[in-house]
Amino acid sequence: MSNLPARKLRAGILGATGTVGQRFISLLESHPLFVVHTLGASARSAGQTYGQVVRWKVNVPFTSVVGDLVVQPCEPDRFRDCDVIFSGLDSSVAGEIETAFLKADLAVLSNAKNHRMAPDVPLIVPTANPEHLAVVQHQRARHSLKRGFLVTNANCSTTGLVVVLRALQDAFGPMSHVIVQTMQAVSGAGYPGVSSLDILDNVVPLIDGEEEKMESEVAKILGSVLPDQSGFQHLENTVVSATCNRVAVIDGHTECVSVKFARSAVAADGSQLPPPSVAEVRRVLAEYTSEAQLLQCVSAPKHPITVADRPDRPQPRLDRDTHGGNSVTVGRIRPCPVLDLKFTLLVHNTVLGAAGSSILNAELAVAKGVLKPLDD
Amino acid sequence: MSNLPARKLRAGILGATGTVGQRFISLLESHPLFVVHTLGASARSAGQTYGQVVRWKVNVPFTSVVGDLVVQPCEPDRFRDCDVIFSGLDSSVAGEIETAFLKADLAVLSNAKNHRMAPDVPLIVPTANPEHLAVVQHQRARHSLKRGFLVTNANCSTTGLVVVLRALQDAFGPMSHVIVQTMQAVSGAGYPGVSSLDILDNVVPLIDGEEEKMESEVAKILGSVLPDQSGFQHLENTVVSATCNRVAVIDGHTECVSVKFARSAVAADGSQLPPPSVAEVRRVLAEYTSEAQLLQCVSAPKHPITVADRPDRPQPRLDRDTHGGNSVTVGRIRPCPVLDLKFTLLVHNTVLGAAGSSILNAELAVAKGVLKPLDD
Amino acid sequence: MSNLPARKLRAGILGATGTVGQRFISLLESHPLFVVHTLGASARSAGQTYGQVVRWKVNVPFTSVVGDLVVQPCEPDRFRDCDVIFSGLDSSVAGEIETAFLKADLAVLSNAKNHRMAPDVPLIVPTANPEHLAVVQHQRARHSLKRGFLVTNANCSTTGLVVVLRALQDAFGPMSHVIVQTMQAVSGAGYPGVSSLDILDNVVPLIDGEEEKMESEVAKILGSVLPDQSGFQHLENTVVSATCNRVAVIDGHTECVSVKFARSAVAADGSQLPPPSVAEVRRVLAEYTSEAQLLQCVSAPKHPITVADRPDRPQPRLDRDTHGGNSVTVGRIRPCPVLDLKFTLLVHNTVLGAAGSSILNAELAVAKGVLKPLDD
């Protein structure tokens, strides 16, 4: 990995007591580039030690060093000596707080939805569209910042989908139609989140706002950076139809996807290309690689996409931790009688689908020289 | 209900110890038309009382009368005095046994898949295509039977789907494309069926042979009876793409469906009709009725389709028992950005999706004069 | 059933939107003695129809009559024309509200814990200690009431236990020691209650305050009415040790119990009786009957206790609904190497363990002439 800093970057974590915040802390334990330095949470928790206030739900305990940190209110002044800020804030407060942090020239990588669709805020899934990071320069210029920036990552369900769509789009050109149905884990709703009475022996066929997020975020992520790097050209001709369900799974979103490629439609001149074969798709997905691999980011999965061999895979319990939870597993690739092709994918919603993306985005920012230690 | 017999019909149950067989027994307790008379199971169980051999998994216990019945081998001679036979046999043995029962002039209603696609065997979902019963006359003629017949019901996932598709097709004409993704209950796999290690904190994205069944059965069920009543004209221009998943639910299959109507395609002359509106679809589904209602069959649900009001419904645990498990609940009716329309449906897989359909088919057969007491 | 009123009694339900309130409504649908008349809930819900505010979690829908009722604030004036009040209030508010209703001369049957241990408030499990109802006269005298009273039922876990202990105590004399470990359903915690993140693939080994409730309530329920009927003589020499756990079950508390009988201890004179045999215990439990059966209360289970034959029963999913959820199922009766005897019991925590007890207590009150229509 290039641009390796001389020392570990001090990380501040906003929303540190929530489920995404807990995952940030867990993933940063023994991380070679970042060290947990300051924890921010609501006024209710501020002033007490992290160990006192957190209701820890990750299956590996936090260290006593983290447990002894005094929780701070989420104000930029308290995070002045942090080299990088990871935000796991709830969307009810993330908008204003993250803006304040950006204006204070802090480097923020956020998992919150609030700024994702803003014109000059990169919405980056690290193994799908890392090139979108280029817009940070414009962002800095517009806000007169020296080193701060705000980069967001995508909704957890969107994340798994776009890694695969990007690989397909690179190899076979744009898709005209995508139908996706999800079976999402309860951890995606935070804690306490989904009531046990709603999910034991049950499926909930609605996740508020989730389908809209999937349908809109794909167009930005799979789009391109404008030539002047001032923003993004969204994809215009890929129509996405999403249906989102909640199932009795702790971690790992499963998504059943059908796609149709633009090239397989009859063109104006009557020409028409066949859709790619299952074997071609399989090869393309297995061989897909991204800048995160090329730049040798420390959290980059060996493969952005893992193709499952067995016909009954991917399964959340068995495949979510593949390559540390940062690889998307794809299986059941087969023709779709209605569109061209269908397959099933699995993404670890709280690793690559949340905190893991933010951290990998930060690694990309370091590797590309966009994020440096404060004193550098 | 017309053609009410003078006495209760004596019912034989094949595969009585399996999950479908248990559901037959449970649904026939205190049934006004049928009474459990003879229980058939494998040679291993035959000769012992039902109470000794069954591992009962229904949440209402069986009566002592049923428990004291001596289990018979599945041979026609043992069922000579049964007016009607319900088959919950496993497909590994159902083919030959049911043929033998048919040839012995017994009236068989089967839940097994073996004969479903045979040219002169009606494949009937009672609230979708009861008119297919007419082919029984041809079947009798071909096999030289006086009162016997073989009528099958559909796969559990197909069942929920076709009730809704039939209502839509009647109102708006045929659909050209249907994409369906299921989240199926473990009871569909029988007992012991799905291992707990495969389903706790997990989803299994494959159910062997299920997608093929859904894709082929729809065409027969939504097709029509040939003018000479010798068989069926399958639907030819409705393409179905199915993806089937197993989830941690006891009973109740949830299905996310997207459909496109033939009328909304651009016709050769350039004309094109708009797809039906959500309000129209909602009204058509809520008002849909079938012969089972018109003939006042005793197990007929008040409505074949129940439209859920709440945006987060249907849910298996809360909606599967609606109208005794014989009504399909539909919710989340909304436009599909890719096809025309999408919605989510729920069917009780072991009631309407299995034993309940067979029983309601038998009631239809009584009401139409096709099934009568032996001595009638 | 004696003292049958000339008309159905009008029932008011406090806390009508909660899980216990929903169960009251569900159990009172088509009840021959009571009809839902007035629904009370928090100020936030008051003024809207029940259908608008409730998040219904019972698997049978409420009727449109109930759905159209306008929810009232929990003030006695709003319930003036109710013959009987069922309280499913949360303990954070039940104390004051129920006192106000009692002082307004209303007949209150409460599931809340607040007044259970008050000296002149009967704590009644209908199939264990119905004779405690006699103290209502004293209660009326003390508060100068004409027809009002306050009767509580027990904690859900206590309920299952005391029915069995009462049967044992009647037959074999008092127990000196009881050790009970529970595996309790999530519905006991209300809605949203237990987070899915806490219970999927998990057990929670603590339920706040539950063990204390079990240990104290048993002594009151198994105790006797004072000779002057002014209160209760608690049991003094039965020591109970309870350990309470939450497991991934919707409804139905399972309890593993070990007991030692006083008679099997070495007496001062060196005498000692053997503990009862498994066969004796089995017979005594199966034959146990209570005043609820003698008075032919309409909701009384055929047997207060159902003895399970199979060695792997009782199981929550298969046994909780026995006799409408009002019978306690007992299995695995066997010697305990440490105490005398051990067994496993199951109680439906939201039927007999909550709303069902209140309703059956009300039926007892009617049968005994303690509860009558307002105009009677």
Next chain:
Amino acid sequence: MSNLPARKLRAGILGATGTVGQRFISLLESHPLFVVHTLGASARSAGQTYGQVVRWKVNVPFTSVVGDLVVQPCEPDRFRDCDVIFSGLDSSVAGEIETAFLKADLAVLSNAKNHRMAPDVPLIVPTANPEHLAVVQHQRARHSLKRGFLVTNANCSTTGLVVVLRALQDAFGPMSHVIVQTMQAVSGAGYPGVSSLDILDNVVPLIDGEEEKMESEVAKILGSVLPDQSGFQHLENTVVSATCNRVAVIDGHTECVSVKFARSAVAADGSQLPPPSVAEVRRVLAEYTSEAQLLQCVSAPKHPITVADRPDRPQPRLDRDTHGGNSVTVGRIRPCPVLDLKFTLLVHNTVLGAAGSSILNAELAVAKGVLKPLDD
């Protein structure tokens, strides 16, 4: 760790395709002392590669090296070049096969129950009674072996219990009475094991033979080696009463335990010691250490027992992986109103409770010079 061999020991695994066998393979990946060398399974699997025949259920995939191994029949000749044999065989075949391996002078560490109670077979929980290994010399003499031996580890539920009981016994003397009630994970039953229909929304209050195993194994494990090291003196005055339940948990057995110390009984001379206080017990458990720690075995947990601080712990999902699954977590230490003291413990049933114990026992055997490379 002393006696470190010059090279890794080649490990053979019997029953390699089962759940315990899979866990052996998983735990031996990158183990510093042992390397997977030969895999044995039933005749049905023999001759095919492991990758072809296994239905892998561990959430970390096996390596391609393991996947390419050709599975062997479980005959000693096929394992001649293995330094050590780990047996995860099913008890239906383990008895004879393990005896054959022992007679062939192979060093066998077994998880099967068959030989556990044999007089000269050590039954060792590595952090409870490692000193029982001394009987191996007698075993060798009796069977005229040079380097072979047969050491078993305990039932998964017994394992968690005896680690804690041993710590208590060492500090406070023997216990006279132990009552334990378990809530056991489904992985304990192997694959397919527990049917999903039996465990979703359910508890199964019986595990065949499990209670008997717990009650008998404790006496052997907590007993002592005979002075001549020819066998074991079982504990005689500790009575154990076990009740075993199956719950919807993947991995991790939870056990609720009440104990009474011999010292707190009234002695013949009327003297009586108070039971230890909660604080004393807490300290003793937290400070407990075993030979596995002293000998610095590589898989030894930092602490054999981890005392949970929070009142709602231990929980299977959050605590089972503590110290790699080889530490027992104890919480809720408090007085028992009936016996002296009660607490709740958690053991990872397929790590310390099965394969992990065998491996740690092998490490102990290496450290003590009992197990050496073949060519040593």
